[in-house]
Amino acid sequence: MPEDASLRQPPTSAHPARWRDVLCVLPHRDGDLARLDELAAADAPVVTVIGKYNHGKSRLLNELMRRDAFAVADRRQTIQLAECRHAGVRWLDAPGLDADVAGEDDRQALRAIWLASDIRLFVHAAREGELDTAEQALVETLRADSRRTRCETLIVVTQADQMEDDDALGRVVSAIADQVPGAGLHVVSSTRHRRGLEDAKTLLIQRSGFPELERALADALARVPAARAHEARLLRGEIRAELETVRNAEAETLASLRQQQTAQRHAFDDGLETLLAVIGGDMEELVSRAGPDLALVADTGRERYATTAAKLERARIQVAYSRACIRLDGFLAGHGVSGLPQEQQTAAGSLNTVMVAVMGVSVKFRADLRRVFCEEAGRARLLAAFAHYFELSRSRAALRDRIGESSVALDATDRARATLPPDAAP
Structure with a gap:
């Protein structure tokens, strides 16, 4: 289990009756059992975009899908989990983290990350500078989970066109790279990508950063079936091993009594x-x-x-x-x-x-x-x-x-x- 269980575990969800006995013994495995249910029922790969409010998440998805499937506005727009199917992929647009002071948006976003996602796109706007403490903690948890479950996480720095020049952008990217060493950052501009497509300007499309991100995403999508099989085996194995440990302890206690x-x-x-x-x-x-x-x-x-x-x-x-x-x-x-x-x-x-x-x-x-x-x-x-x-x-x-x-x-x-x-x- 990742060190920060509050981030790793999604909100409690209703489970089929078949999990009742497991939950009675291991109630803290609620999230893992919910994930197993998702894996058993999943068909198309699931890509979820996650990040803070107004960091360009919805627009990023629209550009990846080549269609305006998700609403985009300068004000807070995504207030609940939105979904669209395109090209054999389920695309999820999660509410912005920290957008809702009551926490409901965060709960929906984290639920989408841990229960539904095969690939997570963590989005951060370049104009905001380096990652704040909460973002860095979430990224570190996502990366740790990726190493464990093979659910991949791609870090995307958006709105590159809003920086005053390439040097300013480079300083921000370098600072984020120092915060998450070895992560590999994808720096993109949705505005440049849209203009490049509309004006048929290949150079602008290349400068948008989308071709590189799309290649990385395609490679990750190809690995989803194997990653799902690995994660299902992993979760079942962990739960089975924990149950075995609990059983041995209970048997030892009973014998001693x-x-x-x-x-x-x-x-x-x-x-x-x-x-x-x-x-x-x-x-x-x-x-x-x-x-x-x-x-x-x-x-x-x-x-x-x-x-x-x-x-x-x-x-x-x-x-x-x-x-x-x-x-x-x-x-x-x-x-x-x-x-x-x-x-x-x-x-x-x-x-x-x-x-x-x-x-x-x-x-x-x-x-x-x-x-x-x-x-x-x-x-x-x-x-x-x-x-x-x-x-x-x-x-x-x-x-x-x-x-x-x-x-x-x-x-x-x-x-x-x-x-x-x-x-x-x-």
Whole structure:
């Protein structure tokens, strides 16, 4: 792409439905897709004259066509893109650059340059001196595009007859040549050419500069078919390569996200399983103590304020259970698992935790601790329950959303790639 994208890209245009998928992935390729449409539908070569208002563009075209096809006046005349077919060529007369302060003329002119043209005639009036900054920037962009796409640009210095003498004209031409080195300038006078034709004065026609310009234009027209084929291949190749780059990046992102998703789940499962095994080992000593479960022995009224074996047993069980829950809660917090999903929450905020949802709030006894922490079935239930809430956590949901978005983007890129015609297509 040329460095100045604002000059290279034409205004957004309506595209056939076949480009919708490509535009979804590469919206900045709007102008190139529009150009591909033009190339596919083009028949006659297209020559566009471009330049500032009142620099002799319309008159130049009239002389090249040997007919007054485009209106000429001292005041601003060309206010929209004008077209005429002659000698198997489509001739376009674009509005003058900078003629419309609102910019509509410039947009039409640039659209004609980038979408329709096979050959651009950049016109500058000799009486204006060297190119201004905007003209020079446009010429440089046109030349860069010519090297890239082979859409040729001829620089035409008009109104040579309006200079006071040949020396003054030579100074202007030399200054412009320094601004665009190696471009090759065509210095012409439409007035001399018209008088030469009307009076049958061959010398005047030669002095008008038109014979040399016409030869250069004829050579450029002969190269149009090959240039069009080159440009179509170029644009399709660039777009296909960019889509491939985007696809590779999306595929890499998707693979990375899925790997992250799997790694997170493995880390959670392995870590939780290890922790439950450790807790189970610690609980085994408590629940396997000889004798009955004294925690089940109810206290009598006389023992309300006394220290009893039953109370001590219940305290040991509660401490062991609390420590297990604290360790589990810390592990879950480290993996982003804490609060319940919105649909499971209750008015009692203190109950809206994963630990309460899985472990409950009831008092535990030896048999409960054995069943929950020491038996394989109990640990498996905890693993499944905590894993369920792990998958419902915000971080896991966000990761799934990112995976879904990446997958959609990858599918969109694949559809866009399938849209592009093969290189053999016109």
